[in-house]
Amino acid sequence: MDQTSTFRVSASRDNLSKIQHFVLERAEALGVPDSLRSKLELVVEEVFINIASYAYSEGGGTVEADCALDGRRFRLRFVDHGIPFDPTGQGPPDTHEDVDHRTIGGLGVFLIQKMADEIRYERQEDVNVLTMHFTLPQEASAAQEYDDEEKKLV
Amino acid sequence: MDFKNEKQGAFMVVVPAGRMDAVTAPEFEQECERLIQSGELKMVADMSALEYISSAGLRSILATAKKLKGQQGEIRFCGLEGMVEEVFSISGFSSMFPVFDTRDDAIKD
Numbered sequence: 682m683d684q685t686s687t688f689r690v691s692a693s694r695d696n697l698s699k700i701q702h703f704v705l706e707r708a709e710a711l712g713v714p715d716s717l718r719s720k721l722e723l724v725v726e727e728v729f730i731n732i733a734s735y736a737y738s739e740g741g742g743t744v745e746a747d748c749a750l751d752g753r754r755f756r757l758r759f760v761d762h763g764i765p766f767d768p769t770g771q772g773p774p775d776t777h778e779d780v781d782h783r784t785i786g787g788l789g790v791f792l793i794q795k796m797a798d799e800i801r802y803e804r805q806e807d808v809n810v811l812t813m814h815f816t817l818p819q820e821a822s823a824a825q826e827y828d829d830e831e832k833k834l835v
Numbered sequence: 836m837d838f839k840n841e842k843q844g845a846f847m848v849v850v851p852a853g854r855m856d857a858v859t860a861p862e863f864e865q866e867c868e869r870l871i872q873s874g875e876l877k878m879v880a881d882m883s884a885l886e887y888i889s890s891a892g893l894r895s896i897l898a899t900a901k902k903l904k905g906q907q908g909e910i911r912f913c914g915l916e917g918m919v920e921e922v923f924s925i926s927g928f929s930s931m932f933p934v935f936d937t938r939d940d941a942i943k944d
Contacts, residue, residue: 719917777930
């Protein structure tokens with residue numbers, strides 16, 4: 682059974698809720714528990730807004746998202762054709778500074794790094810591919826086991 | 836994003852409701868800017884009606900806090916729950932700002 686489906690939108694921040702909706706709907710269909718919902722929503726926003734803001738200096742580019750279950754993990758992948766950007770290579774922001782010294786920016790990538798259990802970046806010719814994995818909480822693993830068991834019986 | 840503002844003692848309590856994301860966060864900043872313009876320099880943001888916040892929301896909060904600080908004002912927070920609390924904590928905002936459990940605690944002194 683092919684569990685992957687791809688969603689493509691233009692890289693414009695107006696499409697934020699559309700792409701969030703796609704990922705959450707797919708996650709639900711794949712049996713990802715609600716406890717991961719806000720984490721996924723946040724990561725989708727941070728990745729998408731980064732692409733919409735910086736990837737295409739001329740504008741007019743697209744973003745593709747796809748999701749699938751990969752064993753006991755939820756896989757979320759973003760593809761864009763913009764300038765190279767490796768979010769795994771960014772250092773943490775100054776989270777210990779006070780209001781005067783704290784700079785605005787860098788927090789989005791930091792939140793992605795904190796929320797995803799694994800992040801992989803690849804530049805494939807002129808394409809950025811960002812793949813993130815989220816470990817499913819215990820409750821989902823149990824459901825998955827039950828599904829496997831059922832398949833065996835069939 | 837909706838706002839409910841309430842003056843309690845020396846503080847203007849701002850209650851943002853809904854989602855503070857890359858599309859809506861500027862509304863929070865504008866609302867606070869409007870209050871600052873009208874002379875409200877002591878603010879409490881009651882986050883209990885906020886379902887979601889992203890880095891764009893944090894950015895609006897930091898920009899507001901910097902404006903207030905520049906005018907000897909301040910902003911405090913209360914009612915952090917769920918993912919909003921988690922994002923505040925991860926980003927260091929919980930230690931950068933005065934955070935209280937309840938609104939009553941936040942408006943003391």
